[in-house]
Amino acid sequence: MKRRPRRSVPALLSALVLLGACVVITVVAVQMLLGERPWLSYDAVAGTLHDLRWTDVLPAVAGGVLALLGLVLVLAAVVPGAATVLPLNGLFDAGAARGGYRSTLRAAAAGVDGVARARVKLGKRRAKIRVDTARSRPEGLADAVHAAVTQRLEQIGPAGRPTVTVRVRAPRRNS
Numbered sequence: 001m002k003r004r005p006r007r008s009v010p011a012l013l014s015a016l017v018l019l020g021a022c023v024v025i026t027v028v029a030v031q032m033l034l035g036e037r038p039w040l041s042y043d044a045v046a047g048t049l050h051d052l053r054w055t056d057v058l059p060a061v062a063g064g065v066l067a068l069l070g071l072v073l074v075l076a077a078v079v080p081g082a083a084t085v086l087p088l089n090g091l092f093d094a095g096a097a098r099g100g101y102r103s104t105l106r107a108a109a110a111g112v113d114g115v116a117r118a119r120v121k122l123g124k125r126r127a128k129i130r131v132d133t134a135r136s137r138p139e140g141l142a143d144a145v146h147a148a149v150t151q152r153l154e155q156i157g158p159a160g161r162p163t164v165t166v167r168v169r170a171p172r173r174n175s
Contacts, residue, residue: 010076082124087159096156098122105129108152109166112144127153127162130169138170 024039031038052059085095102120109118109129121128131145145166153161 007076007081010073014073089157089159096158101156101158104156105149105152108148109145112141112148114138114141115145118145122162125160125162127164129164129166131166132169135170138168142166142168 028038028040028042032042082098084098086098086101088094088096102122105122105127106118106120109115109120109131112131114133114135115131116134117132119130121130127149129145129149131141133141135141145168146164149164149166153164
């Protein structure tokens with residue numbers, strides 16, 4: 001059970017660009033059918049495109065931009081995003097939302113005595129915990145946070161257990 005994010009932003013942008021182009025073409029076609037002056041003159045557009053050469057800069061730049069845009073859209077469709085639901089071990093097919101997973105690890109780290117603030121970054125195989133402390137001597141704090149987060153991971157029971165790394169930021173000492 002690994003739910004992946006939907007690719008709604010690239011799809012929405014592509015749909016809006018195509019919708020805009022279709023609206024302009026439809027309005028121009030209706031204006032031409034009614035005998036009114038169209039927004040875009042077909043003769044002017046056709047004449048401009050007819051005068052362009054393959055060796056000119058404009059077709060090369062436009063082709064490069066469109067090819068790059070197409071490549072970005074293909075990569076957005078093919079490359080998987082970060083899982084939104086992380087699978088858990090157990091008898092049932094269950095999962096934990098990425099946000100809830102991160103919040104519970106943050107709460108475990110923040111519950112350690114001496115931790116003022118905790119931040120969690122989840123990767124595919126690693127959980128990076130960064131804690132801030134007001135202690136001038138933070139010795140042993142990283143080990144305590146690591147133990148608390150590891151204990152919380154044992155309670156959760158994820159299918160793929162991440163490696164926990166802890167970084168402690170303490171105030172600078174004036175020596």
